[in-house]
Amino acid sequence: MPVRLKDIAQHLGISITTVSRALGGYSDVAHETRQRVEKAALEMGYYPDASAQKLQKQRTDTIGFIIPTFGPRFADPFWSEVLAGLGNEASQHGMDLLVATNPPGPSEIETYQRWAGSRRVDGFILVRTRRDDARIRYLSNCGALFVAYGRSEMDVDFPYVGVDGQRGMYTATRHLIDLGHRRIAYIAPPSEAQFSVHRLAGIQEALQENGASLPPELHLQGDLTQESGYRVTKWLLALDHSPTAVLCGNDLMALGAISAIQETGLIVGRDLSVVGFDDIPWAAHSHPSLTTVHQPVYEIGRRVCRMLIQRIRGEDLQERHIVLQPKFVVRESTGPAT
Amino acid sequence: MPVRLKDIAQHLGISITTVSRALGGYSDVAHETRQRVEKAALEMGYYPDASAQKLQKQRTDTIGFIIPTFGPRFADPFWSEVLAGLGNEASQHGMDLLVATNPPGPSEIETYQRWAGSRRVDGFILVRTRRDDARIRYLSNCGALFVAYGRSEMDVDFPYVGVDGQRGMYTATRHLIDLGHRRIAYIAPPSEAQFSVHRLAGIQEALQENGASLPPELHLQGDLTQESGYRVTKWLLALDHSPTAVLCGNDLMALGAISAIQETGLIVGRDLSVVGFDDIPWAAHSHPSLTTVHQPVYEIGRRVCRMLIQRIRGEDLQERHIVLQPKFVVRESTGPAT
């Protein structure tokens, strides 16, 4: 049975209020009383009842994070890294993280409603923003606090941190062009994802600068998993006039692409180049290692969380809209066109 | 501003009590009143205040999950899969998941204390049990509910679900022996981990059956990351009398081992065999694909969560101790000894 304020008060023969005040760090408590209370609280292992405190303060010191996952085996390191960033930052500020896993759709929104309506959390972290995002619409409508990892082309203003995917993909595409590649394929992320827009724009910008373009048969779509990268690449390799380089919407699909290519006996980085996006930990250690666009997921997680906490605390944000420049990392999976 | 019971009561001109009872599904409410209340609640978007409800009911409908992570880039898919299992099962029972990321140590225990003491959660999920596990000791001492993923050799009884790592590694080792391997190396998990004990036992059992053993220079330890698998394998390959097969404590280290081997120009599955443990999603798609011991992480996550919810609801567990038989999956990373 947990220790309550009442127990300490009884034990010390003083009132509950005094105990509360002593522990709350109020100045109008006798020095000696405070000492006794603090000692007793420590000895008895007192922790304030969270529900009672929340009910009174109308704050939960909890942040909601709903992972828009698809299936049981969602192995994208992106999630673990964001989670680590959020979790570590939150705990530094004495905040807890309430997490749910809900695939995009009605059940997802229902969780947002439930958490917001029941005041379960003080605010939300949104990730993988979508071009038309029901979460953003709902949360801004009902005036709930949130900060997003990623932008959205919707006509709603909200605070976010994102990376410049256009610039990242532009650089990646330029890299391939400079290596002599002209027939470049792109395995795009799902088109609902906001970042799909920027990444595509970067590719097209670079291609157009060089009088090239993305032919429809080389512009395909995956679902961000290795499997889809593998599948789509197999299809690409079966084309009459197959590409000499493959840009991928994320690293996971790029790794799938590498698998598919290796299976046909071709050498990645020599016969065919592959580029990813994200720079997940494994990218540096795959064989061949992956040329990719680095995105500081963990740090962005921390930053997004910090911004949300500032909003919750009522502080002003210095910057509401942050777009970071990603770093392009050249490794072994790209080489001159043959 | 969220809708409260009071608002509905006012709106309908009836008492708060009646609204509460109507929504609570009590039988002593006029049929018509109930209808009106339900309609109003839906229209007004009512969700009960979680803190108030919890304070009253002395239940939080929340499960605590503290991820014992080490650094920012912890990409082990194990975590995402467990999390998905826990999250999906919990939401099916109307439970929420409170998550924290704390490296093993005092801060980890502090989080357990805080959450248990402040009644923030109804129970805990423990993962990656350790041979001497401070979490288990603390939680069983203070009588908190928990269910673990994995056993522990401590002298404490608690409910768990785990896999038979000994059997799994025995099968894996036998497989190598049957392929003619005699000089087998083992990259072990950290020795604090309870599963390190079982996995090692399985290896030794199989070796001894064949009059072989694990020489100290081939018995090394990693920290479960690809990097460590890579590093240790490099070291193994530099030995005068290097092994013909490498068993790894998990898939991540096995993937690192494959990278290291490929970097020296050797062919995995032909010149050198590699075996992992876990069967993470990527294992089937790596190149070469990984021979490994399959562990149904997602399902175990669900099951552990279900057991905890049963305990919370005061139901009896049919089985307190579950040890599942893992499946051995032969793929391309193993082949005959040369």
Next chain:
DNA sequence: GTGAAAGCGCTAACAG
């Protein structure tokens, strides 16, 4: 069938 009142554990305004 419905309402008034008490209380979950805590904080905060107000006396003394």
Next chain:
DNA sequence: CTGTTAGCGCTTTCAC
């Protein structure tokens, strides 16, 4: 400096 009192929003006796 300390104690009494009220109230956060809800559930749950207990009267009517």
